[in-house]
Amino acid sequence: MSNKFLAIAIATTLAGGVSIAQITPPAIIEDFKPSELNQPGQEYPQVNSQGYARFKIIAPSADSVRVSLGLGGRGGTKLKQLADSSWVGTTEGPMDEGFHYYNVRIDGGKFNDPGTLNFYGSTRWESGIEIPAHDQDFYALKAVPHGKVEQILFPSASTNTSRRAFVYTPPGYNNNTKKRYPVLYLQHGWGEDETAWSNQGHANLIMDNLIAEGKTEPFIIVMTYGITNNARFGKIREFKVDTFQTVLIDELIPYVDANFRTIAKPSHRAMAGLSMGGMETHTITLNKPDVFSYYSLLSGGTYTPEEIKDKSKVKLIFLSCGSKEKPEGVKNAVTALKAGGINAVSYISENTAHEFLTWRRSLHELAPLLFKN
């Protein structure tokens, strides 16, 4: 893992990856509605049509209430106490479209907003808010045939426990009992876990919609927890990939091939990961060129042509990031890979940073390219 990658991952993750779209804020339009990620029946937080977020916290005798969103590293949004004793505040400017983690500081303690659902990020279950994206239709819940997300517990001798993974099987999997499917192993980022891709990532809905439109071949997606050594939580520098590689290659893949109708060949196996999961993908695909043929790093670094020892074994390298990250790095890497004779594709998510809308869009672009050749 390069120091550059570390710096990006830590800086953007710790800041919540949030940036303000405009420095001079426009007049606020008072059309706020509850965020779609609110707990049932909860009115706050709210989002308006410009992407402003408004928070309301009940803590009558608190001295200070602050939300981590709104100004990235600059302290977030300070709420003010109203006459009814509730604390209310609106972000100083519109936020990027998509999903944002956040937390609430109350009198110096870090809590979640009781109004929202929680999502595992930054090594804790955090509050989440969704700024509706103009292209949200591709991950919307629609009246199309739906695949399933299955929780499996697979035996792991190397870590001496049963480990959890989530497996997406496409619509029709249960009925076409002769058909076999390719598999994408899809990893979360630092501070997240195996719930991320189906909760905040909507991987299942992205696939259901693509399949309904005939835009991708149906395939299975397997998502498991990518940290298996004893790295203390929050200590990314202690992370080592080798123990996870053992779990993935020697335990999870054989279990999936034995228990799902997979096409158990390298030509029908892909690995992708976001951020730290991209680093894992980079290392493991290079260590195990006979296991995967499709490699993808989402805001998770790049490959050089020199790293690919046998080009005939790599069917696709897909690299992506948000336009607010380092898009030139991704584009230049793909140019070099292509010049080196490797089938490589880049994708830049417009107006997004190191956050989940980048990765939802990346999966949406990646899926149709997988298992095609």
Place this chain on the structure above:
Amino acid sequence: MSNKFLAIAIATTLAGGVSIAQITPPAIIEDFKPSELNQPGQEYPQVNSQGYARFKIIAPSADSVRVSLGLGGRGGTKLKQLADSSWVGTTEGPMDEGFHYYNVRIDGGKFNDPGTLNFYGSTRWESGIEIPAHDQDFYALKAVPHGKVEQILFPSASTNTSRRAFVYTPPGYNNNTKKRYPVLYLQHGWGEDETAWSNQGHANLIMDNLIAEGKTEPFIIVMTYGITNNARFGKIREFKVDTFQTVLIDELIPYVDANFRTIAKPSHRAMAGLSMGGMETHTITLNKPDVFSYYSLLSGGTYTPEEIKDKSKVKLIFLSCGSKEKPEGVKNAVTALKAGGINAVSYISENTAHEFLTWRRSLHELAPLLFKN
């Protein structure tokens, strides 16, 4: 729904269902360990070998911090601020074994404990703590073959959306592709949702362990959200069962029978529910005697012999509750049902109240009795 049921459900649910096992507390043994439901890496809350819980909350400039657990309706446990500015407190006495929901009051606002995982109860995602039960082995994660918990999205014309359910399929389901299975439809309680039985209920682990011991026939369990009308959240009196009955009978069951290898006959279909889910089970099984043959109410009321119009269609009625609820009501109902010629079984969970250890144990007792005759 009887007023008595309502009163019990509301009183025990709102109080967190927690009671103190002893009035004169013994000396506290200082062997506290992190609760098994803590978020990764979190040291607090802690539980000792006597069942005391100790909480620690960081909120340096707060005026008051209180945890809802410890004294039921009497205000819970007040934390005290230590010299390091953290807030710490221990329950006044030992708590009942098993799972408890709770929340934290900080300066008058209701939040979750950042140390714990959250569980949907009381119509919100709440903090959870587990007091290790002497019989916890029956729901422990063991090195046995594991079934899967699948999230499905099924089309619901009556509510004009895709609705979520979780489906437990037993070990071997994917490999024995000829075998068909009976199905238990299993409902959560008021304020909970379709996540309850597999999260705090451990239904999947209870089944995996029973199947590994040869104590139950493998069967499928289907868990969905039991509130489908527009009852405002938290307003149990607005709840109506008829719209849920339509979803269950006309939409979910046909979907499950079409997409899983079920034995699609009333003789191989059971319905059970806890608390409000028991009320639903009571109403729907009586309304639809040609759909289910096995009925079970867990802390969720009783049947009278007069309610059963055709005894030949009822293979089993299983009624249960905690010994701290109204066990005589359950026992007397079963005596009357038996006298009326109905195969009825009662189960009383010792030293538990209207909480999930009662229901974990009830499922553990119920499963071996299902689909036997």
